Amino acid sequence: xxxxxxxxxxxxxxxxxxxxxxxxxxxxxxxxxxxxxxxxxxxxxxxxxxxxxxxxxxxxxxxxxxxxxxxxxxxxxxxxxxxxxxxxxxxxxxxxxxxxxxxxxxxxxxxxxxxxxxxxxxxxxxxxxxxxxxxxxxxxxxxxxxxxxxxxxxxxxxxxxxxxxxxxxxxxxxxxxxxxxxxxxxxxxxxxxxxxxxxxxxxxxxxxxxxxxxxxxxxxxxxxxxxxxxxxxxxxxxxxxxxxxxxxxxxxxxxxxxxxxxxxxxxxxx
Amino acid sequence: xxxxxxxxxxxxxxxxxxxxxxxxxxxxxxxxxxxxxxxxxxxxxxxxxxxxxxxxxxxxxxxxxxxxxxxxxxxxxxxxxxxxxxxxxxxxxxxxxxxxxxxxxxxxxxxxxxxxxxxxxxxxxxxxxxxxxxxxxxxxxxxxxxxxxxxxxxxxxxxxxxxxxxxxxxxxxxxxxxxxxxxxxxxxxxxxxxxxxxxxxxxxxxxxxxxxxxxxxxxxxxxxxxxxxxxxxxxxxxxxxxxxxxxxxxxxxxxxxxxxxxxxxxxxxxxxxxxxxxxxxxxxxxxxxxxxxxxxxx
Numbered sequence: 001x002x003x004x005x006x007x008x009x010x011x012x013x014x015x016x017x018x019x020x021x022x023x024x025x026x027x028x029x030x031x032x033x034x035x036x037x038x039x040x041x042x043x044x045x046x047x048x049x050x051x052x053x054x055x056x057x058x059x060x061x062x063x064x065x066x067x068x069x070x071x072x073x074x075x076x077x078x079x080x081x082x083x084x085x086x087x088x089x090x091x092x093x094x095x096x097x098x099x100x101x102x103x104x105x106x107x108x109x110x111x112x113x114x115x116x117x118x119x120x121x122x123x124x125x126x127x128x129x130x131x132x133x134x135x136x137x138x139x140x141x142x143x144x145x146x147x148x149x150x151x152x153x154x155x156x157x158x159x160x161x162x163x164x165x166x167x168x169x170x171x172x173x174x175x176x177x178x179x180x181x182x183x184x185x186x187x188x189x190x191x192x193x194x195x196x197x198x199x200x201x202x203x204x205x206x207x208x209x210x211x212x213x214x215x216x217x218x219x220x221x222x223x224x225x226x227x228x229x230x231x232x233x234x235x236x237x238x239x240x241x242x243x244x245x246x247x248x249x250x251x252x253x254x255x256x257x258x259x260x261x262x263x264x265x266x267x268x269x270x
Numbered sequence: 271x272x273x274x275x276x277x278x279x280x281x282x283x284x285x286x287x288x289x290x291x292x293x294x295x296x297x298x299x300x301x302x303x304x305x306x307x308x309x310x311x312x313x314x315x316x317x318x319x320x321x322x323x324x325x326x327x328x329x330x331x332x333x334x335x336x337x338x339x340x341x342x343x344x345x346x347x348x349x350x351x352x353x354x355x356x357x358x359x360x361x362x363x364x365x366x367x368x369x370x371x372x373x374x375x376x377x378x379x380x381x382x383x384x385x386x387x388x389x390x391x392x393x394x395x396x397x398x399x400x401x402x403x404x405x406x407x408x409x410x411x412x413x414x415x416x417x418x419x420x421x422x423x424x425x426x427x428x429x430x431x432x433x434x435x436x437x438x439x440x441x442x443x444x445x446x447x448x449x450x451x452x453x454x455x456x457x458x459x460x461x462x463x464x465x466x467x468x469x470x471x472x473x474x475x476x477x478x479x480x481x482x483x484x485x486x487x488x489x490x491x492x493x494x495x496x497x498x499x500x501x502x503x504x505x506x507x508x509x510x511x512x513x514x515x516x517x518x519x520x521x522x523x524x525x526x527x528x529x530x531x532x533x534x535x536x537x538x539x540x541x542x543x544x545x546x547x548x549x550x551x552x553x554x555x556x557x558x559x560x561x562x563x564x565x566x567x568x
Contacts, residue, residue: 009333009420011344012373020373027367028356108354112413115320115423116372117344268323270350 011117021118021126029100029130035137038096042089042138043145049084050149064150064157065235068143069167073232075206075213075222086171087206087230089142093135093175094182094200100134101127101186102193111270120264124183124257131179136172143168163237170233170245177226177249178204180256187260206231226252271334273298273421273453274319279328281314281477288314290477291328296455296470298333301447303468304457305560311477312457313350316425319455320348332421344372347414347452350425352406354413357399361390361409364398365416372417384412387449388442404435411442415450422446424456428463436463443467465556473560475567492554496532497523498539499548506544513538523548 012020029035046067060081061067070082077083104110113123150157182200189196202208206227213222222228229248232241274296281289289311296302306312317323319330319337330337332346355364365385369377385391388408393401401409407427414422428439440463447454447467458464471488473481483491499522500506507524510517516527526535536546554562 009335009339009341009345011340016373020371023370024367027370031359103356107356108352109356110354111322111350112348112354112368113371114322115343115346115348115350116417117340118371119340266324270317270322 014122017118017122018125021113021122022129025126025130026133029134032100034096034099035134038092038134039137039141041092043141045084045088045092046142046146046149047152049080049088050146050153050155061150061155063159063235064147064155065159065164067146067150067155068164069171069234069237070231071235073218073220073223073234073236075209075218075228075231077210086139086142086146086168087227089135089138089171090174090178090226090230091201091204093131093138093178094185094204095197096134096138097127097131097179097182098186098193098196098200100131101183102191102196105191105193105270108270114264114269119261121257121261123264124180124187124260127183127186128176128180128253128257131183132176135175135179139168139172139175159235163235166237166239166242167233167235169242170237171230173242173245173249174226174230174233175249177229177252177256180253180260181226184256184260187264203227224248271298272296272331273300273333274302274455275329275331275334276315276319277329279315279318279330280326281311281318281323282326288477289318289325292474292477292479294472294479295482296453296472298453299451300470301443301454301456301468302470302472303461303464303556304455304472304474305461305464305556306457306474307564308459310474312474313425314477315474316348316350316423316455316457320346320350320423322350344417345420347416347419347422349407349410349414349423349427353410355398355406355409358397360395360397361385361401362394364409365394365412368413369416374417380416381412384415387415387445388412389438402435404431404438407431407435407439408442411439411446415446418450418452420452422450422452422454422456424454426458427456428458428460436460439463440466461557461560462555471556473563475564480567481563488556488559492556492559493527494551494553496526496530496535497550497552498526498532498535498546499523500539500544500546502544506539509539509542509544510535 049067060079068086070085074082185199186196209222209225209227223232223244229245233245272295274294276292276294279289279292292315304312318325332342335342365381366377369381374380385394388411390408390412393405428436431439444467469485471483472479510524510526514526514528518525532549532551536549539546
């Protein structure tokens with residue numbers, strides 16, 4: 001009876017739980033070499049892209065900021081210059097998130113986590129947040145790499161500053177939606193993270209949206225998709241573009257988090 | 271109140287029924303030895319209780335509440351297979367991460383405390399991947415002890431350990447039950463070790479609970495016997511069968527299960543010109559009881 005009397009069942013609040021889980025995930029992120037490797041990759045991509053602006057393929061970029069975003073929202077691209085911009089961060093971000101979550105399953109961290117009071121929704125939110133943060137950081141290193149590459153290749157920097165800021169903001173905001181998609185994919189495939197990586201790569205490249213655009217034309221309806229809105233955040237972007245990015249990114253983040261939490265609660269975890 | 275109360279629990283994997291209408295009761299404060307053959311459904315049951323698997327049917331209550339209740343889950347410590355640690359991180363960092371996840375107020379103090387209990391305070395800086403199996407199992411128990419759990423679920427914590435590892439683990443488990451106010455559900459194949467610590471037992475076969483009992487009940491079910499050896503075992507057996515009703519040949523000994531003293535048997539055989547070379551009084555072990563029970567079930 002004494003033992004019964006001393007039992008005090010009280011779990012931490014939502015914010016305490018999320019704070020704890022985010023603490024763990026951010027600690028892991030900052031202590032894994034993978035994160036810094038991907039930051040490096042993001043910084044190098046613009047240099048590789050701008051290399052295509054020489055020799056026979058010269059003229060892909062006529063302006064430094066085209067390395068960051070295309071001039072207009074073109075879903076079907078005519079050349080690599082219109083495609084290869086900051087959106088590529090979302091491809092590599094998907095691979096990084098897949099490896100990060102894959103480690104959760106491989107190490108048994110997920111098993112350890114879900115035997116405690118941790119809720120599935122906490123897990124989804126924490127991974128989405130950390131994933132979004134890492135992609136925002138990658139956007140940052142991409143921007144630095146892009147500017148340095150443009151300086152090196154001597155491209156002009158003339159631009160509508162407002163549009164550039166809106167484009168950059170839009171892409172940063174889209175990181176949230178992309179991170180939630182990648183977290184969702186990894187929750188579905190769990191320990192089969194090779195499949196997760198492949199799927200994240202395919203979706204990150206925007207192939208489904210590019211395919212749809214090729215069939216039905218460059219319709220603004222495509223902005224409801226993550227890739228669509230990411231493309232829409234271009235050098236002709238304005239405040240409305242940012243609002244659209246915010247709405248689309250948040251909506252998909254909520255949908256994927258809810259779906260992921262539901263799947264995690266209905267399926268065997270480990 | 272029971273720490274665990276399971277009714278008609280069912281879990282299937284495709285066509286295979288892993289847990290088949292299992293009923294189980296673990297009283298608060300018990301050290302419950304969960305016994306069964308490989309593939310009998312022990313680990314599946316434990317994973318179901320922990321929430322790692324979703325049951326197909328049945329009811330699981332922990333301390334009178336549904337097993338999904340977050341408040342009650344906050345008071346459960348689990349070691350299933352190996353602890354979920356990051357191999358390249360130190361034991362200390364892995365422990366601190368788990369303490370952070372559990373929102374423990376004084377994580378460093380708590381981690382130090384549990385590492386001391388499992389005799390790992392001197393190895394905290396080791397990378398997890400460099401730890402021996404015994405150390406890993408003890409780290410797993412330290413993980414489970416974080417947050418002062420009311421219920422500990424330990425899946426085969428002594429399997430694969432050498433004699434010294436088993437001794438340390440036994441000491442650790444005894445320490446836990448003395449110093450922590452918690453109920454322990456522990457599964458193991460090593461029944462000799464389990465017998466030394468368990469207060470209750472549950473025996474599972476093909477996903478069904480075939481027997482639940484207390485240590486006292488087991489004691490009653492495990493009678494004492496007289497085991498002897500002689501130079502002429504065949505004749506001895508024949509003579510013993512004439513006088514006693516329950517005779518069994520086991521491990522090169524003849525066992526007499528009747529309520530009889532060793533001296534009486536020696537005198538009886540001596541009168542019949544049989545000289546006993548070795549004699550001892552012993553008790554049926556949990557392992558023997560379990561083997562008999564399995565034979566009956568089959």
